[in-house]
Amino acid sequence: MSHAALRVGICGVGTVGLATLEILRGQSLALTARCGQPLSVTCVGSRREHPDHDYGDARVSRDVMDVARDPEVDVLVELIGGTSVAYDLIKLAIEQGKHVVTANKALIAEHGNELIAMAESAGVQIRFEAAVAGGIPIIKALREAVAANQVSEVAGIINGTGNFILTEMTTKGRAFDDVLSEAQTLGYAEADPTYDIDGTDAAHKLVILASLAFGIPLNIDAPVKHGIQEVTPADLEYAGELGYRVKHLGIARQKDAGIEMRVHPTLIPESKQLANVDGVLNAVMVVGDAVGELVLVGAGAGGAATASSVCADLIDIARNPAGSGPALGVPVAQLTAKPLVPAGDIASEWYVRLTAADQPDVTSKISQILTSCNIGIASLVQKPSSADEGKAPIVLLTQIARESVMTQAIDEICGLVETDPDVAVLRVESFDQ
């Protein structure tokens, strides 16, 4: 597949598609020098007419499948999103012998094993740097830069919208809905922000990171999933008083019992680097046996940052048309499933906020229950009561306990006549192990 130019077909001209076109046009001379050939957009797939868009000399097709069939396209760039049209489109492109670049984490997490295996058989590349952490080159880092390591952990802030919302709520006391609509205006949020909020988007990305880190097949069902909708302004405030920041983390960790995979809001000590990654920034920490701890920080969403990664994949394909190694670090057929640690067995420190009658013996009853469950108490504070109801919030931090034990203790605490059933329970990660 050697041409005077690498011929690119772009499907989907929304936030990322337009930003990709802008970089390819604006940087064309530099890209030609860096790739040894121009990156030329020969075809654009856009289901609607956008009179304000400028596609240069590219042919425009209303049917995106035409781009996959176009003989004048070497690489199909899928920037539509979702797992239906995008799936059919990428399959067709591979069948037509085209390389594929995508920013679609949902698709890679759900259908990546099949699509990548197809691409490997067809001798074409499928690349997805933009699918995880926007502009941060974490896929390349795991696949290439730390390939000499046994990776024991990948953890980080991998949803820009969620981090933007939590940061604005924490630092400016803004309301959740208000910040979410700003994130949508700024192009950070997914078209349907449900996945940003309920942890699904971060789970998709974690599935991809875990596959690269541990050589396991992509398994969309693996992560334990909690979203930022579980965090209240009160918890952000109490966490701050205790010296913590609340971040939505994705964590994939290799333990003796198997692999832990989880996404959830997490209290992190303020002194830790991840606690201070704010706004739309993402951060991914990788722990390898040779390299030690590595942290990459950068824009996790937004058109330009994401398009930077899309273009990086195009540049790689132009430079290495025969490929620069398997998409997931090893060929799909050599990925090996490992046991997953069940949610109940995942241990951590815990933050708990509950509301109880403002009576002197309540805290000792709660302490007794935790002690009877072998859960150590790191701190337990009864806040001032709200005058009208005679009830007071109780905020406590525990030492390390398994989730199943914690759940049992919380059930017993909620069974006390003095406590309300509404309890907030969040994991705490101090990254000291």
Ligand SMILES: NC(=O)c1ccc[n+]([C@@H]2O[C@H](COP(=O)([O-])OP(=O)(O)OC[C@H]3O[C@@H](n4cnc5c(N)ncnc54)[C@H](OP(=O)(O)O)[C@@H]3O)[C@@H](O)[C@H]2O)c1
């Ligand atoms: N935005 C980010 O910050 C970001 C970051 C990382 C990864 N991503 C990923 O990048 C991809 C694109 O995201 P985006 O933010 O650019 O989305 P977007 O702004 O909503 O753009 C999506 C584009 O795809 C088109 N499209 C949607 N459904 C289609 C269909 N059934 N057939 C043909 N075209 C269709 C839309 O067409 P219309 O113009 O007709 O609606 C639109 O042009 C997604 O996979 C997303 O997860 C985005």
